[in-house]
Amino acid sequence: MVLQDLGRRINAAVTDLTRSPNLDEKQFDSMLKEISNALVEADVNIKLVATLRTSIKRTVNFKDLPPSTNKKRLIQKAVYDELVKLVDPHAEPFKPRKGKPNVIMFVGLQGSGKTTSCTKLARWYQARGFKACLVCADTFRAGAFDQLKQNATKAKIPYYGSLTQTDPVIVAREGVEKFKKERFDLIIVDTSGRHQQEKELFAEMSQIQAAVSPDQTIMVLDATIGQAAEAQSRAFKDTADFGAIIITKTDGAAAGGGAISAVAATHTPIVFIGTGEHLLDLDRFDPRAFVSKLLGMGDMAGLVEHVQSLKLDQKDTLKHIVEGVFTVRDLRDQLSNVMKMGPLSKMAGMIPGLGAMMGNMDDEEGSLKLRRMIYICDSMTLKELDSDGRIFVEQPSRMTRVAYGSGTSVREVEELLTQHKMMAGVAKKMKGGMANMQRAQAAMGGGNKAQQMAAAQKRLQSMGGAGAAGGPGGMDMAKIMQMMGGGGGGGGMPNLGGMDMASMMKMMGGMGGGGAGRGRR
Structure with missing residues (x-):
C-alpha cells in the first residue's frame, strides 16, 4: 500500500520509544529523525516535515516537563496531533443535500483515475439514498465515453454523453440540464484530463465550469505522482479553484506523500481516498481517522459506516x-x-x-x-x-x-x-x-x-x-x-x-x- 509502509515506520518509531524503560531526550530525537526520514521518503514536502518536527519538539519539551508527566502518552499524542494537522486543511468540504440538484465537476491530470472515481463517488452516494447520475464531458480522450458508459452500466447509474458532439462545453451543459429536469440529487460531470502546460485545455476547463456552475469542483490526484503533485494542484487551483481533493491509487507501491503535500499547499480538504479498482474501493476521508489507521489505531466509525452502507x-x-x-x-x-x-x-x-x-x-x-x-x-x-x-x-x-x-x-x-x-x-x-x-x-x-x-x-x-x-x-x-x-x-x-x-x-x-x-x- 502507498501509505501502509509510511504508517508502519512511524508506528514502529513511536512504539520502540514508548517501550523503552528509561525515556530520555536522545531517544526522543532519534524517534523524530526516523519519523522525518519516513515522511521525506514518502515524498512529503521537506518544509512540511521540518515544521512537523519542530512542532512535536516544542510540545514535548523535556526541560520544562514536570516529573509527574507521562512522557510516553504525551509523545504519542503530540505525534498524532501533528500528523492530523498535516492532512487537515481546516476547511469544510461541500456536502450535497437530497431533494435539490447538486452539481459536482471533476478535474485532474490524464491517467489519474478521474473517470473511475466519478463512478465510485456516484455509487457511494447512491448507496446512501441519493439519486445520482454521470455526465461525460471528456470528448478529448478516445474511449472516455465508452469507459464511463461501461462503469455506469455496471453500477446501475444513469449517464449522459455523445459520440458525435465534440464540444465538451455543450455536452456538459446539455447533460446537466437533462438531469436537473429529471430531478436528480447528484449530477457528476467528468472532464478531460489535462496538464498545467496545456493552456487550451485549461481554458476549456474554465468554460465548462462557467457553463454548468458546479456546487463543487473536485481535483483527482494520483498518489503515485510524487513531488509534482504540489505544482500541478497549484496550477489547477489557480484556474478552476477546486474545493476538494480525491486521492487515487493508494493501493499501489509508490510513496504517496506528494498528494498530502498538495493538500497542505492548497489548503483544500481531501474528501475521499481510492483504495483499489473495485467500485466499492472508495473511503471517505477524515483526518483523525486517517491518522488513526496510519498509526495502527483503527477507524471503528469508518468500519461501522461501511458495514451499514452494505445493508x-x-x-x-x-x-x-x-x-x-x-x-x-x-x-x-x-x-x-x-x-x-x-x-x-x-x-x-x-x-x-x-x-x-x-x-x-x-x-x-x-x-x-x-x-x-x-x-x-x-x-x-x-x-x-x-x-x-x-x-x-x-x-x-x-x-x-x-x-x-x-x-x-x-x-x-x-x-x-x-x-x-x-x-x-x-x-x-x-x-x-x-x-x-x-x-x-x-x-x-x-x-x-x-x-x-x-x-x-x-x-x-x-x-x-x-x-x-x-x-x-x-x-x-x-x-x-x-x-x-x-x-x-x-x-x-x-x-x-x-x-x-x-x-x-x-x-x-x-x-x-x-x-x-x-x-x-
Missing part, C-alpha cells in the same frame, strides 16, 4: 443471539457478510490490531480461506445447518461426507465446528445482555449512536499508538468488540452477530492453507 441482513442472527442460540447457519451467514465487507486488508486498517494478527496473509489468501469455510457450510444438509453442531459429534460420518462434498479436509470441518461451538457459547452467555442492550438502544434512539461511536473512537485514540497496534500481544480484540457494543446489535457492528474477530482470524489461519486435500478417501 447486511442481520435480523435472524440477532434474534437467535437474543434467545441465546447460534446455529451453523448463523455462522455461515456471518462468513458471507465478512466477504461482502471487502478486502481483509481494508478491514485490517479499520480494526485496531487486526493488521498485526493477519501477519503475512494477503487478501487473496484470506478470501480463499473464507470461501472454503462457506463451501463447508454449503455442503451441509438443512438439518445440519440449523443444528447446534452436536449432530456431527454424534454421527462423525457426517464430517467425512461434508469434507468430501466441499473439497476440503475433515480437519477443516472439525476446526469450523470447534469455532462454531465457541461462538455458540458466547451467544449463550450474551442472551440476557443482548435483550437489555436492544431495549436500551430503542429507548435512546439513533441520535445517541453517533455519540457512542465518537466516544468509543476517542477511547481507542487515548490508548495510544503503541498499545493499539499490539495485535495479539497488545489490545484484546474481544474487549474492543465488547466496548463497541457487545454482540453486534448496533446496526452492523464489526463483530457481526457476536463474532469474535480475533478468534475468527485464528480460525482462518488454521484452515489448512487454502490448498488442503479433498477430504478422506
Whole structure:
C-alpha cells in the first residue's frame, strides 16, 4: 500500500520509544529523525516535515516537563496531533443535500483515475439514498465515453454523453440540464484530463465550469505522482479553484506523500481516498481517522459506516443471539457478510490490531480461506445447518461426507465446528445482555449512536499508538468488540452477530492453507 509502509515506520518509531524503560531526550530525537526520514521518503514536502518536527519538539519539551508527566502518552499524542494537522486543511468540504440538484465537476491530470472515481463517488452516494447520475464531458480522450458508459452500466447509474458532439462545453451543459429536469440529487460531470502546460485545455476547463456552475469542483490526484503533485494542484487551483481533493491509487507501491503535500499547499480538504479498482474501493476521508489507521489505531466509525452502507441482513442472527442460540447457519451467514465487507486488508486498517494478527496473509489468501469455510457450510444438509453442531459429534460420518462434498479436509470441518461451538457459547452467555442492550438502544434512539461511536473512537485514540497496534500481544480484540457494543446489535457492528474477530482470524489461519486435500478417501 502507498501509505501502509509510511504508517508502519512511524508506528514502529513511536512504539520502540514508548517501550523503552528509561525515556530520555536522545531517544526522543532519534524517534523524530526516523519519523522525518519516513515522511521525506514518502515524498512529503521537506518544509512540511521540518515544521512537523519542530512542532512535536516544542510540545514535548523535556526541560520544562514536570516529573509527574507521562512522557510516553504525551509523545504519542503530540505525534498524532501533528500528523492530523498535516492532512487537515481546516476547511469544510461541500456536502450535497437530497431533494435539490447538486452539481459536482471533476478535474485532474490524464491517467489519474478521474473517470473511475466519478463512478465510485456516484455509487457511494447512491448507496446512501441519493439519486445520482454521470455526465461525460471528456470528448478529448478516445474511449472516455465508452469507459464511463461501461462503469455506469455496471453500477446501475444513469449517464449522459455523445459520440458525435465534440464540444465538451455543450455536452456538459446539455447533460446537466437533462438531469436537473429529471430531478436528480447528484449530477457528476467528468472532464478531460489535462496538464498545467496545456493552456487550451485549461481554458476549456474554465468554460465548462462557467457553463454548468458546479456546487463543487473536485481535483483527482494520483498518489503515485510524487513531488509534482504540489505544482500541478497549484496550477489547477489557480484556474478552476477546486474545493476538494480525491486521492487515487493508494493501493499501489509508490510513496504517496506528494498528494498530502498538495493538500497542505492548497489548503483544500481531501474528501475521499481510492483504495483499489473495485467500485466499492472508495473511503471517505477524515483526518483523525486517517491518522488513526496510519498509526495502527483503527477507524471503528469508518468500519461501522461501511458495514451499514452494505445493508447486511442481520435480523435472524440477532434474534437467535437474543434467545441465546447460534446455529451453523448463523455462522455461515456471518462468513458471507465478512466477504461482502471487502478486502481483509481494508478491514485490517479499520480494526485496531487486526493488521498485526493477519501477519503475512494477503487478501487473496484470506478470501480463499473464507470461501472454503462457506463451501463447508454449503455442503451441509438443512438439518445440519440449523443444528447446534452436536449432530456431527454424534454421527462423525457426517464430517467425512461434508469434507468430501466441499473439497476440503475433515480437519477443516472439525476446526469450523470447534469455532462454531465457541461462538455458540458466547451467544449463550450474551442472551440476557443482548435483550437489555436492544431495549436500551430503542429507548435512546439513533441520535445517541453517533455519540457512542465518537466516544468509543476517542477511547481507542487515548490508548495510544503503541498499545493499539499490539495485535495479539497488545489490545484484546474481544474487549474492543465488547466496548463497541457487545454482540453486534448496533446496526452492523464489526463483530457481526457476536463474532469474535480475533478468534475468527485464528480460525482462518488454521484452515489448512487454502490448498488442503479433498477430504478422506
